[in-house]
Amino acid sequence: MNTAPEKKNKNKVRSPFGILLIMSLAVIILVLNILSFSYSWFTPTAETKNGLAFDDSFNLRSENCTFKTYKGVVVTADNRAEHSGYYIDQIDYEDTALEDKYENEQWITIPANGGRVYFRTEIQNQDTKYPSVVSLYHHNMPANLSIAVTYPSNTFYTTDAAYPDCFILRNAYVKVKDDNDADGPGILPVEWFLENTTSNDIKIRVTKQTVTGNGYSASNENPIYWLYLMYN
Secondary structure (H helix, E strand, O other), X not given: OOOHHHHHHHHOOOOHHHHHHHHHHHHHHHHHHHHHHHOOOOOOOOOOOOOOOOOOOOOOOOOOEEEEEEEEEEOOOOOHHHOOOOXXXXXXXXXXXXHHHOOOOOOEEEOOOOEEEXXXXXXXEOOOOOOEEEEEEEOXXXXXXXXXXXXXXXXXXXXXXXXXXXXXXXXXXXXXXXXXXXXXXXXXXXXXXXXXXXXXXXXXXXXXXXXXXXXXXXXXXXXXXXEEEEEO
């Protein structure tokens, strides 16, 4: 009969063969796991496809816009007979653009003590594929004039001598040119006016710059306009 101390010592004995068997099984399982994750049962095939390419001529917007500016007159009870089809307080714009009416730059007088002069600048996108976003600026606008835009936005501010290149309209969307568009092929009309609250008349120009000096150009080949567009 085995005594209690003998049973305790017998339980402590570990077979070297059993330990070796356990280690061998562990190694086999590890190798099988590695092979199963790294081996593919599918045979790869090659196919001819188009790769990625950079197109440096790709456009998201048009930078081909032109514009013309027309001078307007407020219809009143006194001059209504001269503006058939218009109601009182409506603006009747001239048929001839200022750029076409005057070959060279012309002064436009803004009368003192609240005088106003109205303009309509028609910006047209010449691109039939892409729309555009533009801003309309005036170069060297005199100070102490109030600029008001009535369409397509509603803004009103007074010019400052510290900022002679002042904006009239910012970040305006110009649609794609479509000859079937009843509202005008790619045309964005901008209606605005200048108001003079000073006691002296103020003169401005909106046509081609023909004076020389101070950075102005008198070149007939590449004329600079007092009004100009910026693409955003």
